[in-house]
Structure formats: structure tokens, C-alpha cells
Amino acid sequence: DSGVTQxxxxxxxxxxxxxxxxCSPRSGDLSVYWYQQSLDQGLQFLIQYYNGEERxxxxxxxxxxxxxxxxxxxxxxxxxxxxxxxxxYFCASSVVPRDTQETQYFGPGTRLLVL
Amino acid sequence: AQSVAQPEDQVNVAEGNPLxxxxxxxxSGNPYLFWYVQYPNRGLQFLLKYITGDNLVKGSYGFEAEFxxxxxxxxxxxxxxxxxxxxxYFCAVGADSWxxxxxxxxTQVVVTP
Numbered sequence: 444d445s446g447v448t449q450x451x452x453x454x455x456x457x458x459x460x461x462x463x464x465x466c467s468p469r470s471g472d473l474s475v476y477w478y479q480q481s482l483d484q485g486l487q488f489l490i491q492y493y494n495g496e497e498r499x500x501x502x503x504x505x506x507x508x509x510x511x512x513x514x515x516x517x518x519x520x521x522x523x524x525x526x527x528x529x530x531x532y533f534c535a536s537s538v539v540p541r542d543t544q545e546t547q548y549f550g551p552g553t554r555l556l557v558l
Numbered sequence: 559a560q561s562v563a564q565p566e567d568q569v570n571v572a573e574g575n576p577l578x579x580x581x582x583x584x585x586s587g588n589p590y591l592f593w594y595v596q597y598p599n600r601g602l603q604f605l606l607k608y609i610t611g612d613n614l615v616k617g618s619y620g621f622e623a624e625f626x627x628x629x630x631x632x633x634x635x636x637x638x639x640x641x642x643x644x645x646x647y648f649c650a651v652g653a654d655s656w657x658x659x660x661x662x663x664x665t666q667v668v669v670t671p
Contacts, residue, residue: 445601445603445604447601476658476659478661485661485662485663485664486602486648486661486664487661488658488659488660488661491658499658501658533601533602535602544590544607544609544652546592546604546607547604547659548604549594549601549602549603549604550601551600551601552600552601
């Protein structure tokens with residue numbers, strides 16, 4: 444158990460809908476990362492937050508957004524869902540942001556299925 | 559820009575035999591290299607990382623990895639594989655600021671009894 448929690452574990456929804464994925468980082472970690480894992484794209488970095496502020500963006504679609512709250516939990520919002528958004532979404536956390544040597548610890552993921 | 563390649567989609571090995579999972583990288587600047595393992599329906603688990611120092615890094619569950627700067631490689635190794643090592647292994651490289659990691663495509667390891 445990494446100490447990173449994600450809810451829900453599974454999510455089934457329809458095209459055009461909007462969902463929110465939630466992540467709680469390890470105790471003491473200030474930085475949160477979101478990744479998408481799909482069969483065709485592999486594991487892709489989406490976005491990173493540090494202490495409430497966005498710090499890095501990767502291959503995140505405009506239909507997707509995220510935020511980190513004062514208690515450091517983070518939410519990833521996916522809107523206007525398409526079939527291709529079906530994937531496993533991971534959250535990871537680390538202690539400090541500006542140090543790529545810091546290990547990122549991953550949560551168990553949220554499996555999203557868009558029908 | 560940074561990138562990482564795992565040239566093998568799958569590695570098959572008999573239990574008790576040595577296991578090697580290959581990884582090569584490309585970064586500008588000093589690389590920070592990681593190995594993660596993913597079991598079915600689970601998140602990624604950290605195995606080991608190379609930051610600086612000894613080229614041979616020891617990690618969890620008996621795994622180790624060798625950093626080779628001239629060959630830009632960071633291969634994962636285990637002297638004696640177990641059936642329970644069957645999983646998906648990811649190599650990752652970090653070099654940009656703010657901690658972004660670039661992951662390889664993953665290598666499926668199958669250890670047969």
C-alpha cells in the first residue's frame with residue numbers, strides 16, 4: 444500500500460457525460476501527479492500540482508481539468524467524455540515538486556469505462 | 559526532451575533463471591531513472607531509482623539495475639526469477655523540472671514454473 448488513495452475504483456458512464464476522480468496523496472506529500480494509462484497510448488503524464496498550484500502540464504486534453512485543494516487532495520475532472528477516454532487513471536504523489544529524483548508513489552487507479 | 563524505450567514487449571523466463579528487462583533513455587542533462595512494477599489490477603509500485611553514485615542500484619524484492627551512461631541504458635535485473643515476479647515493468651526517466659516522468663511502453667514479464 445503506497446498511502447495514496449483514489450476514488451472511485453471503477454466508473455462506468457456514457458459518452459458526453461462528466462466525471463470527477465479524486466485522489467488523496469500520502470501524508471506529508473505536497474505534489475500530486477495525474478497519469479492516464481491506455482492500451483494504445485501507454486502511461487501518459489497529464490498534469491502536476493504542488494501545494495495547490497499547477498506546475499506542469501503534459502498530454503492533457505482541454506476537456507480535462509484538475510485542481511488541488513487546501514487539504515492537498517486533488518480532483519481530475521473529465522467532461523464531454525468520448526469512448527477513447529476509457530482508461531485507467533492514476534494519481535501519484537511525492538514530497539517535493541522541483542526535484543525529479545523524488546520518488547513518485549502511485550495510487551491504485553480509477554478504471555473509467557465510457558459506453 | 560526526454561524519452562525512454564523498452565525494446566521488448568514481453569520477456570519469458572523460467573523460474574530460477576536470471577531475469578533482465580531492458581531500458582534505454584535519451585535526455586539532455588543528467589538523467590534520473592526509475593523502475594516500477596505493475597501487477598494486474600494494481601497501481602504502479604516503485605522498485606528502485608538511479609540518481610547519482612554507484613552504477614549498480616539495488617531495490618526491492620531482490621531487483622537491481624545497472625546504469626550505463628555510455629550506452630544510455632538502465633537494465634533491470636534479478637539473479638533468480640520467481641513466478642510471482644510475473645508482472646508489467648515500466649522504466650521511467652525524469653530530467654525536466656517539476657518532476658515530470660516519461661514512462662516507457664512497459665515490458666510484460668512471464669515467469670514459468
